[in-house]
Amino acid sequence: MARERLYLFDTTLRDGAQTNGVDFTLADKLAIAGMLDELGIDYVEGGYPGANPTDTELFGQDRKFDTTFTAFGMTRRPGRSTSNDPGLALLLDAKADAICFVAKAWDYHVRVALQTTEEENLASIRDSVKAAKGKGREVLLDCEHFFDGYKANPKYALACAKVAYEEGARWVVLCDTNGGTLPHEIETIVGEVCKVIPGDHVGIHAHNDTEQAVANSFAAVRAGARQIQGTLNGLGERCGNANLVSIIPTLKLKREFSQTFDIGVSDAALKKLAQVSHALDERLNRGSNRHAPYVGESAFATKAGIHASAIMKDPATYEHIAPDTVGNKRKVLVSEQAGRSNVLAELERIGLKVNKDDPRVSRLLEIVKEREAIGYAYEAADASFDLLARRTLGTVPSYFEVTQFDVNVEQRNNAKGERVTVTMAVVKVRVGADNMISAAEGNGPVNALDLALRKDLGKYQKYIDGLKLTDYRVRILNSGTEAVTRVLIESEDEAGERWTTIGVSPNIIDASFQALMDSIVYKLVKSGAPA
Numbered sequence: 001m002a003r004e005r006l007y008l009f010d011t012t013l014r015d016g017a018q019t020n021g022v023d024f025t026l027a028d029k030l031a032i033a034g035m036l037d038e039l040g041i042d043y044v045e046g047g048y049p050g051a052n053p054t055d056t057e058l059f060g061q062d063r064k065f066d067t068t069f070t071a072f073g074m075t076r077r078p079g080r081s082t083s084n085d086p087g088l089a090l091l092l093d094a095k096a097d098a099i100c101f102v103a104k105a106w107d108y109h110v111r112v113a114l115q116t117t118e119e120e121n122l123a124s125i126r127d128s129v130k131a132a133k134g135k136g137r138e139v140l141l142d143c144e145h146f147f148d149g150y151k152a153n154p155k156y157a158l159a160c161a162k163v164a165y166e167e168g169a170r171w172v173v174l175c176d177t178n179g180g181t182l183p184h185e186i187e188t189i190v191g192e193v194c195k196v197i198p199g200d201h202v203g204i205h206a207h208n209d210t211e212q213a214v215a216n217s218f219a220a221v222r223a224g225a226r227q228i229q230g231t232l233n234g235l236g237e238r239c240g241n242a243n244l245v246s247i248i249p250t251l252k253l254k255r256e257f258s259q260t261f262d263i264g265v266s267d268a269a270l271k272k273l274a275q276v277s278h279a280l281d282e283r284l285n286r287g288s289n290r291h292a293p294y295v296g297e298s299a300f301a302t303k304a305g306i307h308a309s310a311i312m313k314d315p316a317t318y319e320h321i322a323p324d325t326v327g328n329k330r331k332v333l334v335s336e337q338a339g340r341s342n343v344l345a346e347l348e349r350i351g352l353k354v355n356k357d358d359p360r361v362s363r364l365l366e367i368v369k370e371r372e373a374i375g376y377a378y379e380a381a382d383a384s385f386d387l388l389a390r391r392t393l394g395t396v397p398s399y400f401e402v403t404q405f406d407v408n409v410e411q412r413n414n415a416k417g418e419r420v421t422v423t424m425a426v427v428k429v430r431v432g433a434d435n436m437i438s439a440a441e442g443n444g445p446v447n448a449l450d451l452a453l454r455k456d457l458g459k460y461q462k463y464i465d466g467l468k469l470t471d472y473r474v475r476i477l478n479s480g481t482e483a484v485t486r487v488l489i490e491s492e493d494e495a496g497e498r499w500t501t502i503g504v505s506p507n508i509i510d511a512s513f514q515a516l517m518d519s520i521v522y523k524l525v526k527s528g529a530p531a
């Protein structure tokens, strides 16, 4: 049986841009639109031409995307004609494949916010859809506050949706603008709408204020809607919008949806999903949510020993999907609760062949437990565990040696009489028979040490050129008699692969140094650098 087409509409660049602290540049918008296009998203809403210089510029240029690039804006203002509304004119002239209008669908908002009559609001919708169709654009209408409006006055809310559909809008999108509607209400109301407007012209736009935006989107689809609007990583104001990064794999991998619907995202594109999700966070300069469904670092991480031993026999025992279908990885956490089975599973995953009765496995487990007792946390530092395992098995070459380092932090007045803090690090490194000294200034001791350490590693330099530190986290642990500092460093290579390393010491510089060293050595091992 032929499957029905379900359409995805991304509004990361418009509604997602409302997120606190998010401010996209033109370059950001173009790069993100490119990722969404490659992913196979049907509609990408780029922004609101005329509302700010970035969006105006974005819609002033031609782009080469397969996706239907969509401009967002308001319907004509009450009491004006479509030819006498400068805002509407900008929207109609935008270089966009489609125009998504937003209009009030709640009689109370029409009266109080728009201060106009119900009839004039309907006329504004009708005229605006007609004007955009006249310009050859595909037209969508976002019905703002649709669900609250429907509860207050179903007849009027439906009239707003219907007038747009009858005038030729391709999609009428029902928005849960306040995000407070629950899945069963969404399903009932969308079902009623689909009796009046065919479901393949109905979309859902859900906000996450009760943490059910994804569930609400699926409730709408069950009731007949055939377009889902959402954002990457659930970006959006307040609690965010429906998260497409959770919606896409559910549609692709869960039978209820995969047997009924086709979406524009291919199996091959699905394998890039984790990468797309992380790339967005990277661009926003913020850490990824480790516990994000499907794509988070912990989404397929198992800790307890009994689960780990079952996972080794058959991953399906504790995994709802195969991690690599969404570009993620299985991870068996090594922790103090761990048994041999966790260690063996992790050794297998990182590709270290070892007999399960090998005494070195017991030795490794002992070392892990000893070190975790003094503050190490290997479950959070995959790369440090990898190195510890390789060292215990005797397979890590000694590439280079840091024979000495010195970090100096000085606070003084500069020539202008301003108080400044200057940090400098000097590192002495021996690579084979060569001794090298590097010095660097940094914005802090760890930064200076990192820069000095990576300045010159002789023949190994080419392997670490693409290495960059993406996150640095410090915790003070009060375990036992003295406080120790735990440092976790997240690194990334030129191919976008990430890993985390750890250092523990009473001294923060020393703890950071351990984590930095692990990160560099891990990169050399991973790159197959010669000893």
Ligand SMILES: [Zn+2]
Pocket (backbone or CB within 6 Å): 015, 175, 177, 205, 207
């Ligand atoms: Zn919204």
